[in-house]
Amino acid sequence: MERAKRSTRKKKANQLPIALLLLVVIVAVGFYLSNFSPSNPSFWFFGILLGLTLRASRFCFTASMRDPVLTGGTNLTKAVIVAIALATVGFAAIQYKASLTGQPIPGNISPVGVHIAIGAFMFGIGMVIAGGCASGTLMRVGEGFSMQWLSLVFFIVGSVWGARDFNYWKPTFIDGSVKIFLPDVLGWFPALVVQFGLLMGLFILADWFSNRKSLEK
Structure with missing residues (x-):
């Protein structure tokens, strides 16, 4: 047999x-x-x-937010948190060096406002329906997933359309919002403590959530 x-x-x-x-x-x-x-x-x-x-x-921002809800798995969620923490170390070092030498702080300090919440909500719905974020979509296009080819086409269409109308959205909704750069508000050391404290809290929460779901099964 x-x-x-x-x-x-x-x-x-x-x-x-x-x-x-x-x-x-x-x-x-x-x-x-x-x-x-x-x-x-x-x-x-x-x-x-x-x-x-x-x-x-299989790194994907969509899966990192979707998997805890659908499957209870948080491995990708914790991977994203670790990636953000590592990126914070590099960016903070570059920006702090620039501040010591009196040079302009590199990087974009984007205004925070209702446009962020609305855009994030719309993008979140879109990437869940499409089954992937930008990186996940490109990865699956390379693997030959036909659905992701369709997603990529409309991703490009939406990006081009957004770029075309950006000169209207920017002065209307974005420029009037508040720019917050934590080192300017709290100082460099307290800002890093807040940043890493939040990331550690999210990591612990994700780990606890995953263990809790495992026990329920």
């Missing part, structure tokens, strides 16, 4: 030739892009590595 089952299993195709061919194509495209700018190959290979990382980790 066991032998019959083994014989009926399809033998996995050897994908090594395809992988080697794809590697040759990637390197060739990198050399071609270097004709336009010396930095293009770096961007190209970094993008390839980022795509492989997303594919292997």
Whole structure:
């Protein structure tokens, strides 16, 4: 019986030739892009590595918010929190150095207002229906999911439309909102304490929620 089952299993195709061919194509495209700018190959290979990382980790902002509700799993939620914490370390170091030397603080300090809440709510609904955020959609496009191709098309349409009308939205709703940069309000050390304290609290909450769901099952 066991032998019959083994014989009926399809033998996995050897994908090594395809992988080697794809590697040759990637390197060739990198050399071609270097004709336009010396930095293009770096961007190209970094993008390839980022795509492989997303594919292997299944990293997706949508899943990090959706999985706790649907499945009770919070692994991606905690991964996103850790990623934000690591990014905070890097950005804080760069910005703090700029403040010490009297240079303009790098990065965009965007106004906070009702437009953020409305936009986040609409984007949240859209990415749940589409089954992925920007990074998740691009990853699944590469995997061949037809639904994500459709999502990508309308993602581009919406982005172009938003860029077209941005000159109306910006002065009407955005410019009048308050800009908050925590180091200016609290100081650098208290701002970092608040930032990492909130992230740690969210991480503990996510871990507790996951354990609670596991016990219920």
